[in-house]
Amino acid sequence: MGVLEDKSRARTFYKYLSKVYDRVNPFIWNEEMRDEAIGLLGLEPDDDVLDVGCGTGFATEGLLEHVDQVHGLDQSEHQLERAVGKFGTDGPVEFCRGDAERLPFDDDSFDVVWSSGSIEYWPNPVVALRECRRVTRPGGQVLIVGPDYPNQTVFQKLADAIMLFYDEEEADRMFHEAGFDSWRHHIQQSRPGSPRAITTHAQVPEN
Numbered sequence: 456m457g458v459l460e461d462k463s464r465a466r467t468f469y470k471y472l473s474k475v476y477d478r479v480n481p482f483i484w485n486e487e488m489r490d491e492a493i494g495l496l497g498l499e500p501d502d503d504v505l506d507v508g509c510g511t512g513f514a515t516e517g518l519l520e521h522v523d524q525v526h527g528l529d530q531s532e533h534q535l536e537r538a539v540g541k542f543g544t545d546g547p548v549e550f551c552r553g554d555a556e557r558l559p560f561d562d563d564s565f566d567v568v569w570s571s572g573s574i575e576y577w578p579n580p581v582v583a584l585r586e587c588r589r590v591t592r593p594g595g596q597v598l599i600v601g602p603d604y605p606n607q608t609v610f611q612k613l614a615d616a617i618m619l620f621y622d623e624e625e626a627d628r629m630f631h632e633a634g635f636d637s638w639r640h641h642i643q644q645s646r647p648g649s650p651r652a653i654t655t656h657a658q659v660p661e662n
């Protein structure tokens with residue numbers, strides 16, 4: 456397990472990274488990639504959407520171009536402070552501090568659950584994916600963006616030491632174990648040679 460697949464360490468990491476997050480993030484996860492992933496969802500303005508690991512609100516902002524309201528959840532108070540600084544507390548985003556592995560929402564609360572760039576920090580990704588499925592209505596959608604496993608051995612060793620990087624086979628296992636029966640993977644990249652994202656768009660089974 457990578458050093459940052461630990462909730463307390465990840466919180467400390469984001470205490471410092473939150474200061475520069477919006478400046479460094481675009482090198483690996485930019486607006487074009489985000490908007491391409493959002494386009495997979497076919498959102499309607501009145502859809503109930505949850506953004507898990509919303510961070511400073513980069514994806515939240517993109518989601519708000521399509522829907523009237525978003526719920527944003529993150530375990531880092533420092534990341535949430537930045538997000539609240541952008542959207543305020545009376546705006547279209549309802550923020551809450553919480554853990555992806557124990558979502559503080561009732562079953563079937565959302566039409567769409569989105570999470571970008573957060574799964575790699577979750578110590579028990581299958582537990583969190585199960586949570587995403589639980590709070591999404593039957594027939595709804597769950598979209599997870601994570602880091603694709605690098606091809607070169609030297610980067611593989613580094614990746615494994617830091618956090619969860621995974622390939623399509625591993626994603627298949629995780630989504631299957633979390634109770635999904637239908638999904639598709641899309642590999643995304645900001646430019647040739649830069650780190651790739653694995654974006655999985657899953658349907659929540661109808662009852």
Ligand SMILES: C[S@@+](CC[C@H](N)C(=O)[O-])C[C@H]1O[C@@H](n2cnc3c(N)ncnc32)[C@H](O)[C@@H]1O
Pocket residue numbers: 462465466469480484507508509510511512513514528529530531534553554555556570571572573576577
């Ligand atoms: C790379 S940032 C992604 C932020 C945003 N989603 C984006 O697309 O730019 C990862 C975020 O996941 C959050 N995070 C990590 N582990 C979490 C957990 N167990 N529950 C909730 N949030 C978590 C971190 O605090 C951080 O803000």
